[in-house]
Amino acid sequence: MGNNYAQIPTSFGHELRSCLRCRLVKTYDQFRESGCENCPFFGMDKDHERVVECTTPNFNGIISVMDPSRSWAARWLRIGAYI
Template identity: 50%
Template sequence: MSLEYHADVPREFGKNLCACISCHLVKTLDQFVDGGCENCGFLGMEGDKDRCLECTTVSFQGMISVMDPASSWCAKWLHLAKMVPGCYALSVQVEVPPDIKEIMGENGRRVHEAG
């Protein structure tokens, strides 16, 4: 099976990784600034570092690489079955800003907050 569309994988691992607060995609902050989030274009992160800082978090636990989200039981368990192939955080600890929460709701995304 050929996957034509996928998320960028993190260019490096360590302290520079962050996760999208909406879909939990993991990349470096620079990658989010350069290309936005492949799953959450509605957040408008591409080219806007301040927006990327609002819509990502460094507070996440674990990471999984998903090659075929539609057939992966783990992707289904983590509600990633409709996301693009890529690296995802297992859990994200964040308080979602009200304006971002509203945008997520308007785009059919559930808000998973810490607490």
């Protein structure tokens, strides 16, 4: 996917949500501001209803990967192609 980068969550509390398709974790405000970098077809940016429909606050754990194409964990989880 080139040198694109996803936003880093600005808080780590109850505000976090996960994209239902790619599992990217960001805050509600970040999804509403810029949508999901991996799933632009969801059209979440600037749309409260789409953010609520396409994300969930229910997820277990979080992984941070600097270079998905070279990360063993990203290959194991099959997320090497995502941002």
